[in-house]
Amino acid sequence: MTTPSSTYRLQLRPEFGFGDARDVVDYLDALGVGAVYVSPVLDATPGSTHGYDVTDPRVARPALGGEEGRLALADAVRAAGLGLVVDIVPNHMSVEVPAANPFWWDLLTKGRASQFAHWFDVDWSRDRILVPVLGSADDVDELTVEDDELVYFDHRFPITGDTDGTPQEIHDRQPYELVDWRRGNTELNYRRFFDITTLAAVRVEQRDVFEMVHSAVLRWVADGDVTGLRVDHPDGLADPTGYMRWLRDAAPGAWIVVEKILHPGEDLPESWPVDGTTGYDALGEIFGVLVDPAGEAPLTSLAAELGQDTDYAAVEQVARRLVTDEILVAEVRRIAALVDADEADARAAVAETMIAFDVYRSYLPDEADHWRSSVATARERRPDLADALDALDRQVTGEPDGELATRIQQTSGMVVAKGTEDTTFYRYTRFAALNEVGGSPDRFGIDVDELHRLAAARDGGSPAAMTTLTTHDTKRSEDVRARMAVLSEVADEFAGLVRTWSARCGLGEPSLELLAWQTLVGAAPISDERLVDYLLKAARESKIRTTWTEPDEEFEQRIRDWPAAVRAAVGDDVDAFVERITGPGWTNALSQKMLQLTAPGVPDVYQGTELWDFSLVDPDNRRPVDYALRRTVLARLDDGEVPAVDETGAAKLLLVHRVLTLRRDRPELFRGYRPMRAEGPAADHAVAYGRGDDLVVVATRLPVGLGEAGGWRDTTLDLPAGEWTDALTGETVDGSSARLASLLDRYPVALLVRG
Numbered sequence: 029m030t031t032p033s034s035t036y037r038l039q040l041r042p043e044f045g046f047g048d049a050r051d052v053v054d055y056l057d058a059l060g061v062g063a064v065y066v067s068p069v070l071d072a073t074p075g076s077t078h079g080y081d082v083t084d085p086r087v088a089r090p091a092l093g094g095e096e097g098r099l100a101l102a103d104a105v106r107a108a109g110l111g112l113v114v115d116i117v118p119n120h121m122s123v124e125v126p127a128a129n130p131f132w133w134d135l136l137t138k139g140r141a142s143q144f145a146h147w148f149d150v151d152w153s154r155d156r157i158l159v160p161v162l163g164s165a166d167d168v169d170e171l172t173v174e175d176d177e178l179v180y181f182d183h184r185f186p187i188t189g190d191t192d193g194t195p196q197e198i199h200d201r202q203p204y205e206l207v208d209w210r211r212g213n214t215e216l217n218y219r220r221f222f223d224i225t226t227l228a229a230v231r232v233e234q235r236d237v238f239e240m241v242h243s244a245v246l247r248w249v250a251d252g253d254v255t256g257l258r259v260d261h262p263d264g265l266a267d268p269t270g271y272m273r274w275l276r277d278a279a280p281g282a283w284i285v286v287e288k289i290l291h292p293g294e295d296l297p298e299s300w301p302v303d304g305t306t307g308y309d310a311l312g313e314i315f316g317v318l319v320d321p322a323g324e325a326p327l328t329s330l331a332a333e334l335g336q337d338t339d340y341a342a343v344e345q346v347a348r349r350l351v352t353d354e355i356l357v358a359e360v361r362r363i364a365a366l367v368d369a370d371e372a373d374a375r376a377a378v379a380e381t382m383i384a385f386d387v388y389r390s391y392l393p394d395e396a397d398h399w400r401s402s403v404a405t406a407r408e409r410r411p412d413l414a415d416a417l418d419a420l421d422r423q424v425t426g427e428p429d430g431e432l433a434t435r436i437q438q439t440s441g442m443v444v445a446k447g448t449e450d451t452t453f454y455r456y457t458r459f460a461a462l463n464e465v466g467g468s469p470d471r472f473g474i475d476v477d478e479l480h481r482l483a484a485a486r487d488g489g490s491p492a493a494m495t496t497l498t499t500h501d502t503k504r505s506e507d508v509r510a511r512m513a514v515l516s517e518v519a520d521e522f523a524g525l526v527r528t529w530s531a532r533c534g535l536g537e538p539s540l541e542l543l544a545w546q547t548l549v550g551a552a553p554i555s556d557e558r559l560v561d562y563l564l565k566a567a568r569e570s571k572i573r574t575t576w577t578e579p580d581e582e583f584e585q586r587i588r589d590w591p592a593a594v595r596a597a598v599g600d601d602v603d604a605f606v607e608r609i610t611g612p613g614w615t616n617a618l619s620q621k622m623l624q625l626t627a628p629g630v631p632d633v634y635q636g637t638e639l640w641d642f643s644l645v646d647p648d649n650r651r652p653v654d655y656a657l658r659r660t661v662l663a664r665l666d667d668g669e670v671p672a673v674d675e676t677g678a679a680k681l682l683l684v685h686r687v688l689t690l691r692r693d694r695p696e697l698f699r700g701y702r703p704m705r706a707e708g709p710a711a712d713h714a715v716a717y718g719r720g721d722d723l724v725v726v727a728t729r730l731p732v733g734l735g736e737a738g739g740w741r742d743t744t745l746d747l748p749a750g751e752w753t754d755a756l757t758g759e760t761v762d763g764s765s766a767r768l769a770s771l772l773d774r775y776p777v778a779l780l781v782r783g
Contacts, residue, residue, distance in 0.1 A: 030255040033062030046097030060688030063111030081122030102253035113256035119264040124226035139203025149219035160212025171195035216358040256283035263441035276301040304493020308466030319473030323516030330523040335538040340470035348447030352379035369416040377416035380406040388441040392428035454570035457543040461512035480703035487628035495629035511613030517732040556591040619727035622777040639677035708743030728776035740769040
């Protein structure tokens, strides 16, 4: 098994392709990275900034440098002695530009007679494939014919047969039908990725489809160019277990992690022969221990006072019902048509069951508890649907490999994702730092004992799973989250300020208003442009006052004007508060980074986050990274500089460099997990544990409370006998009761190595 010591995530795009990635391999090697980890590299939609919209899985993306560039990157990585991990997308392909996807183009040309008809999950009970592209139903009159193709503004489609007649008459003879987006939501007859009609699901449960979709990537694995795979969105697959077994058989020596979102307390299916998840579960655990539970009541009161519904379960249920009733209507209809019940009742039963899931999906027949729980909740909420729910349950459990069971399990994850992470997380903003997948906004942190229990469980069950703090999908970066954690310690003060600030320049919608103030102080300094872009996205995702498809121009203009209004009315007060929480935020940031990098699992560093990074959700987190600056800082550290904890972020880069290098050079130090407890008046502010016999990790939590109580004072940590050296500062400590006031004098964290 090619398990890396760590990974470093690079977001490839046309402006940062294979050549640019190759140029930073030497820097990543010097930083201590174990493997270069890249976003999808297969051919994608023209102009794609992320690569998840694959159009041809047989070739390396030309816009990134093509096969020549890929090989040069692989050679550079191999020469440095590093691994190369590639993100793969088995669930869907892009059909946004039909001509860019030869398989979809053939399907549109030939319909059901296409050799690729079985590639895509199409409901062939309708004669034609619905393609939602028109602005309105009347826009069919805008069609023209150019170069033997049907043209609708920038969209081009193939023509089958002759071109006699009007464009509309030609259109009516095609195997596809161009419709408006509203009909797409309600009548779409191909499975899509969530609610994105330009991403059509592919049926990798068919062996020939699996082999074609993975042909290039698995060849690279066999050639030794790729040592690890990250699998995107496994919950959308018809048979995740079967898929994972095929993938493992095809890549027996590869390190394989899956983007499986685990709800707190949920485990990865044991039947999957993979190394673990991509680390959202670890993110929630590590951040959770930095949250002060005393902040829950003041922040809840503030949210309620401003007008937000503070019943998380109720908010989530409403948001999920919005998804089933208005967004994924076509999917619900297709599933309900398979249920032996009255049509209307079947639709309601299917929707209610998916709304009720406490996790993303079930995995029948191996795991049935979540299915049973969801059906029971649906029965409790809708006793009037008893007959339809009985029929649904009977059919699904009686034929767990059948079409009905497959489709409802595939789709429940879409309902949860769209309803919870893409809607509820923007509506329930009481303490937005908790709003990340892998956690739950109503779970206000965890204690140190729980962190130890979960870390030990990972060490015993999935020690090669990835851990992370920031990804291309997180709602905010780790350093924003770390500073926001300080709000839980000063919740009364923050709530009072928000009351004053909102009275002077509010936004008029409580969920967005709460999110806006938290974002403003958490991501500072932030430009008006970045803040507005984020708030517009948040407002549209929440679907309360405005949406992507039906924007409220007046409300959105208020959002655009908000940053300037804040500066004029309360700018000095905001700046003063940010200055107050910045130092404790740095402490939290260093602590959570130390915990992530040293705890069980394979730690990932998202591009650029080795220095302070205050990015928000994509596309904000895909901004260019200044590697020249990072090389300069790293060179200073290698020359012996021991930086202060300040605005440069050099202390964070020092931490990342020292831990990653130690993990790569001395992997034996990072085996096992032993909880340790400090003794003394500030013991509750320390998180400490041993890895193996010769490594001890110490981190600080709740730094505001620590300072207000007088610091560490006489708090100590018992170390095993011997001489210990802090890998960050080079200072030595004799094995005995180490005084934390001395040990953590320069940095709020320590990495002690014996011998």
